[in-house]
Amino acid sequence: MIKLKEALLKKEQEDEMVKKRVLEIIEKIKKEGDHALRQYNILFDGCKRENYLIREEEIQKAYKSISETTLDDLRFAAKNIEEFSKRQKEMLKDMKEQELLPGVFLGHRAIPVDACAGYVPGGRYPLPSSALMSIIPAKVAGVKRIVACSPAIKGTNCIHPATLVAMDLAGANEIYAMGGSQAIAALAYGTESIKAVDMIVGPGNQYVTEAKRQVSGEVGIDFLAGPSEVVVIADSTANPTVIAADILAQSEHDPQARGILLCTDERIGKETIKEVENFLKELSTAEIAKVAWENNGEVILFDTIESAINFCNEIAPEHLEIQVKNFDEVVPKLTNYGSLFVGEGAAEVFGDYVAGTNHILPTMKAARYTGGVWVGTFMKIVTNQRVTEEGLKLIVPVASRLGELEGLYAHKLAADVRLKSSIL
Template sequence: MVQYLKKEMNVSKSSKSELEQTVASIIDQVRQKGDAALLQFAQKFDGVTLQQTKVTEDEIQTAGKQLPQTLIDDIQFSIERIRAFAVAQKERLTEFEQEMIPGVHLGQRVIPIEAVGSYVPGGRYPLLSSAQMSIIPAKVAGVSQIRVCTPPTKEGHVHPAVLYAAHLSGADEIFAVGGAQAIAALAYGTESIQPVNKIAGPGNRFVTEAKKQVQGDVGIDLLAGPSEVLVVADEEAKPQFVATDLLAQAEHDVDARAILVTTSADVAHAVMNEIEHQLKTLPTAEVARASWERRGQVIVTETLEEAIQVTNDLAPEHLHVQIKDAYEALAQFTNYGSLFLGENASVVYADKVCGTNHILPTQEAAKYTGGVWVGTFLKVVTYQWIEQAGIERLAPHSVRQSKREGLIGHLRSANIRLTGNLDQ
C-alpha cells in the first residue's frame, strides 16, 4: 500500500503553443538576421548592449585574474575528476574487426563528432560546473571544435568563473549569447558563430523548447527539465541528511522536484519537520520553499520492494538510496539518471566534482535514456569488406530475398558479384 503524506500540487503551466510560437519566432529571426538578431535579443532579454558576442582571449585572461586561487584550484580539481571518468568511459568503447563467417569481415569504428555546441545556463546562479560537464567529455571524445554559448551579465560580460571554467575545460570559442537565440545560432550559424553538429547542455524552458525545434537539423543530447531528486529511505535513514539532500535540489528552481519515498512513517514526518527547520536558516529558502510546497512529495510504502517499484515508475533524475546495505539493492533500481548509494554519496559531489556527469534526463526520460557521457560526442559506426568466399555465402540469400520483395535492382547488385550476370 502506498500512502501520500505530501502530494505534488497541480502546477499551472503556460500555454505550450505560446512557448512554441515564441521560440519559433526567435529561431526564425536568428536564421534571417544572424548576429544582428543576437545583439537585438541581448538588449531585449539580457538588458545589455553588446558590440560583439564572441569572447576575446584578453577577456578570458582578465576573468582568470579576477578569480581567487582557491576557486581556480577547485575548478582544476573538478576538471581532473570529470576528465578521468570520461577517459575511463572512452577506454571501454572499443573498435574491432572480426571475420564473422569465412570471407565476411565486419568492423566497428568509434569516431568523434566534428563540432559541438555547449550551452551553459546563466540564470539565478553562475553554473560553472555545467560548462565542465558538457565540454570535458566532448574534449576527451576528440571533438575538434567546441563552441560555448552562455548568457551575458548585466555588465555585458560572461561571468568570470563560468568563462574561465569553460576556457580551462577546453572550449575553442566562447560567445556571450543565451536563451533560444543561442540554440538557433549554434544550430544554423551566424556571421560570427559557425554551426555545429550537436548541441549539449541544460537550460530553461525556452532553451529546451529551442533544442526540441532544431532537433533533426542538428543533434541534441537530451531534453532536460527542472532538477529532480528522489530519496529512498528506510527506518535507519537520518532525517537531517535526507532533508538537506531534498533542499539542495529544491533551491535550484521553483519548478524543481524533491521526492521522499520511505518505508517508515516516522522518518517521513521527521524529514518534513527537519525541512521546515532548515528552511528557516537557508539563504535560498525563498526558491527552495516554493519548490517544496509546489512540487515536493512524501510517499510512504509498506515494503522496500514497493518503494523500489514506485521509484522505478517515477524515474528520477537523481536517485539517492539511503537504506541499510544500499549497494545490495543496486540491481533492483532500473530507471534513473544517476544513482547515489548510501548516505555518504551526496548528489552535490557529482553535481560539482566527483566525475560523473550531471546533465541528466528528467520527466521520466530515464526510462529510455541515460545522461550525457563521453559517448554522447562519439559516433559508433560499422564497416565491412567481403571476399569471394563471403559472396558465395551471402549472395544466394540476398538474391532470393530481393526477388521475394520485388527489388530486382537489389537482386542484380547481389547476383552480378556471384555469377557475373545481372539476372539469376
C-alpha cells in the same frame, strides 16, 4: 502506499506560446543572422556586444577577478571529471575486422563528432560546473572544435568570470557571450560570425529546451531537460536531516524542481518533513526552495522496499539516492535513473560538482531510455564490412531472396550482380 506529503500542483502542459515564440526567434536568426542575434541579446540580457566571440584578454581578466580558492576548486573538479571521462572512453574502442561468416568481415570505429557546443545557463545563478560537465567529456572524446556559450550577466557585456574561467579550463576552442533560444538557433544554423556545430548539449530554461527540441535533427542534442529532480529511497536506517538537506539542494534550483522521498518507515518520513521545514527557516534560497517543496515535494510511505523500487522505476528520476541498510540488494533492481548515489555519504551535490560523474542528466522520465551526458555522447559508433568471394557465395542468395520478397528489385540486382560478374 500512503502520501505523508503530497504535491500541490500537477505537471503543467507544454506552453504553446513558448513553442510559437521560440519558432519566431529561430526563423529570425536563420534569416537575419548576427543582426537578429544582437537584437535578442539586447532585448533579453541587455548585452550590447557587437562581437560575441570572447577575446583572450577577456579570459585573462576573468582569471584575475576570481579568488585563488575558486580557481583551485574548479581545477579540482575539472581533474576528477576528466579522469572519469578518460576511464569511460576506455570502454569505447574500435572493433577491428572480425570474420563473422567465412569471407564476411565486420567491424566498427568510434569516431568523435567534428564540432559540438556546450550551452551553459547563466540566468538565476552562474553555473561554472555546467561548463566543466559539457566541455570536458567532449575534449576527452576528441572533438576538434568545441564551442561554449553562456548569456552575459544581465545588463552587461560579460559572462560571469567563474563561468568563463571554467570554460577555458575545460578546453573550449571558442566562447560566445550569448544565451537563450537565439543562441541555440545560432549554434544550429550559424550566422555570419558563428559557424554551425554538429551537436548541442547542456541544460537551460524552457525557451532553451524548446529551441533544442525544434533544432533537433538539424543538429544532434543530448536530450530535452526539464526542472531538476531527486528521489530518495530510504528505510528505517536513513538520516532524515541528510535527506531533507538533499531534497532542498534540488528544490533551490527552480520553483518547478521536485524532491521526493520514498520510505518504508513512517518516522523517517515525518521527521524528514519536519527537518525540511526547519531548514527553510534559515536557508538563504528559501524563497525558491519553499515554493518547489510546497508545490512539488512528496513523501510517500510504502509497505515494502520492493514497492518503493517499483514506483521509483516508473518515475525514472534524474537523481536517485538510496539510503538503505542492504543497498547491495537494492541497486540491481533499480533500472531507470540518470545518476545513482549509494549510501548516506554519497550526496547528490557531489555529483553536481566534484565527484567526477556528469550532472547533465535526463529529467521528465527520459531516464527510461537514455543516460546523462558522457564521453560517449560525443562519439559515433560507425560500422564497416568487407566481403570476399567466399562470403558472397553465402550471403548473395539470401540477400537476393529478401530483396525480391520486399519488392525491391534493384536490391536483388545489386546482390545478384556480384556473383554473376568477376568483380573480385
